[in-house]
Amino acid sequence: MADKVLMKGNEAIAEAAIRAGCRHYFGYPITPQTEVAAYMAKVMPKIGGTFLQAESEIAAINMVYGVASCGLRVMTSSSSPGISLKGEGLSYLAGADLPALVVNVQRGGPGLGGIQPSQSDYFQATRGGGHGDYHMIVLAPSSVQEMAELTVKGFELADKYRMTSMILADGTMGQMMEPVSLDFDVAPMPEKPWATTGTKMAREHNIINSLYLKPDELEKGNFDRYEKYKIVEENEARYDEYLTDDADIIVAAFGIAARVSRNAVNEARSLGIKAGLIRPITLWPFPKAPFMKAAETAKAMISVELSMGQMIEDVRLATECRVPVTLCNRAGGMIPSPAQVLEAIKIAANGGEN
Amino acid sequence: MVVFDKPHALLDVPLHYCPGCTHGIIHRLVAEAIDELGIEGKTIGIAPVGCSVMAYDYFACDMIEAAHGRAPAVATGVKRADPEGHIVFTYQGDGDLASIGMAETVHAAARNENITVIFINNAIYGMTGGQMAPTSLPGQVTQTSPYGRDPKLCGYPIKVCEMLSELDGPEYLERVTVNNAKNVRTAKKAIKKAFQNQIDGKGFSLIEVLSSCPTNWGMTPSAALKWIDEKMIPYYPLGVYKDRSAEKEEAK
Numbered sequence: 001m002a003d004k005v006l007m008k009g010n011e012a013i014a015e016a017a018i019r020a021g022c023r024h025y026f027g028y029p030i031t032p033q034t035e036v037a038a039y040m041a042k043v044m045p046k047i048g049g050t051f052l053q054a055e056s057e058i059a060a061i062n063m064v065y066g067v068a069s070c071g072l073r074v075m076t077s078s079s080s081p082g083i084s085l086k087g088e089g090l091s092y093l094a095g096a097d098l099p100a101l102v103v104n105v106q107r108g109g110p111g112l113g114g115i116q117p118s119q120s121d122y123f124q125a126t127r128g129g130g131h132g133d134y135h136m137i138v139l140a141p142s143s144v145q146e147m148a149e150l151t152v153k154g155f156e157l158a159d160k161y162r163m164t165s166m167i168l169a170d171g172t173m174g175q176m177m178e179p180v181s182l183d184f185d186v187a188p189m190p191e192k193p194w195a196t197t198g199t200k201m202a203r204e205h206n207i208i209n210s211l212y213l214k215p216d217e218l219e220k221g222n223f224d225r226y227e228k229y230k231i232v233e234e235n236e237a238r239y240d241e242y243l244t245d246d247a248d249i250i251v252a253a254f255g256i257a258a259r260v261s262r263n264a265v266n267e268a269r270s271l272g273i274k275a276g277l278i279r280p281i282t283l284w285p286f287p288k289a290p291f292m293k294a295a296e297t298a299k300a301m302i303s304v305e306l307s308m309g310q311m312i313e314d315v316r317l318a319t320e321c322r323v324p325v326t327l328c329n330r331a332g333g334m335i336p337s338p339a340q341v342l343e344a345i346k347i348a349a350n351g352g353e354n
Numbered sequence: 355m356v357v358f359d360k361p362h363a364l365l366d367v368p369l370h371y372c373p374g375c376t377h378g379i380i381h382r383l384v385a386e387a388i389d390e391l392g393i394e395g396k397t398i399g400i401a402p403v404g405c406s407v408m409a410y411d412y413f414a415c416d417m418i419e420a421a422h423g424r425a426p427a428v429a430t431g432v433k434r435a436d437p438e439g440h441i442v443f444t445y446q447g448d449g450d451l452a453s454i455g456m457a458e459t460v461h462a463a464a465r466n467e468n469i470t471v472i473f474i475n476n477a478i479y480g481m482t483g484g485q486m487a488p489t490s491l492p493g494q495v496t497q498t499s500p501y502g503r504d505p506k507l508c509g510y511p512i513k514v515c516e517m518l519s520e521l522d523g524p525e526y527l528e529r530v531t532v533n534n535a536k537n538v539r540t541a542k543k544a545i546k547k548a549f550q551n552q553i554d555g556k557g558f559s560l561i562e563v564l565s566s567c568p569t570n571w572g573m574t575p576s577a578a579l580k581w582i583d584e585k586m587i588p589y590y591p592l593g594v595y596k597d598r599s600a601e602k603e604e605a606k
Contacts, residue, residue: 024434050434054427055461062424062458066431069418070398070440074431092421196416196432198440201395207410209419 004179010035016148023049026063032171033105061089068098071195077103091130095210099158105174108333116333117171122310138283140254144178239287247276253304264341291318300348361385374568374575387546404447405480423455426462443470466557476565484570515595525557527595531564533579
């Protein structure tokens, strides 16, 4: 076991990205993800990399598009309002099948919202965020260690499938400090014969493009992309289960909500209530299998979220509404307490009655 | 003896541009510059959104199609990916460069990003059917200024070279046109210089080319070329607006 270092979540993302071979970072200041940019600004010039503070989120994501076109590992990070601005670029990255890593350290919304943690960009992240039919691989860390590990995984998956990976974190994950082991393996980057790195007068020109004026060609691109998404759904869904084997009540939560929920599940168990936790690590693809399996025996499910209830829709879809699913939530930058989650578990265990 | 040949950097495919449009000439000048400098194998071009959106099918070098107005940001990424190995140019119209992409233009210039920008100013949105552009002249009738561009309602045209020349950043800014043989030769020289500057590591060069749009101006091709002389050049004077290397030479 390698030594651990104490790091902020945002710093762990930056350091992990560098260890994953990312040498190009473009960003724009926004709270609460600032430490990612600050870390990159400090380190990149010393290792021959590029840190560039762009004139806008829109410019930053298009700089990412440029580096991704050249086949290199590249990233940007922001927080909710900034991710909305990147929506255009995310759609173009998908349309041109470019791999990139985008980090969203979420804050409360809508609008300018606030700067406290939130999970209310779940729909935006898991449904694409920009215009058109597409998905991103969405990874939801629940510890500083996972901030680092999922950053590496995000680059690997992006390259493997020529997709954008998004780290969907929140203000708590970004700001809190925990010991991290940075001793992880990085898979070698695949060949990228499609990249625009100059023909060297030795091949036909490569074109990076998302424009297809002939509708049948555009349709084919969409169909092909969704065939690829099917493979991603079959192979890349990740989750963590805690005390689910005999659980009557299943709590679904990711990120900071999962940590709060785990405490509540422990307290419920001490009261004799058979509660368990399913923690999705990929939000897209959503880990449907453990929910379907749990729905065979569980009496009820609770979706614990820092939003007005977004993941709850995926829980209902995954279980095909075979069990009642209720929402336990706070919004706008507030975080549910273990007591609030425990109360929701008690009500669910009591058949929905107080 | 070969007296006329197609530039290697321009692919032998039919262009989609309207009869009398000067995009074809400017494409050729860019391709000639790439050929003469021997940089096709390391050049990556960025196409915009607008009439030249399909330029990626015409140039033989590697090409990227960017979102509307974002070409200078994409070019920044491509250049930073391999500053020594990549020669990067953007090819953008007035709506793309001076309206929706103005921030990207100004900041790439301010950073003195080592790229070459070919800016086609034809005072109108061509691809979408002739709407008012940021460079449409006062009084100019377009689909969205049917009574003529009224500066009281929609302001004045933006003079890009003049505006950017106030920045410390950019290396080279020149406005040219291609409405007669002499002007084509001057334009060629400017475009080649804009690539040479990049090869020499001098930084941001932008060549604004006053271009014609007979279709959306509602003119014959020859009348459109005349309109450049009579209407556009008085508002957008030709010439070099910034040449930092020359300024340094003079200062010596």
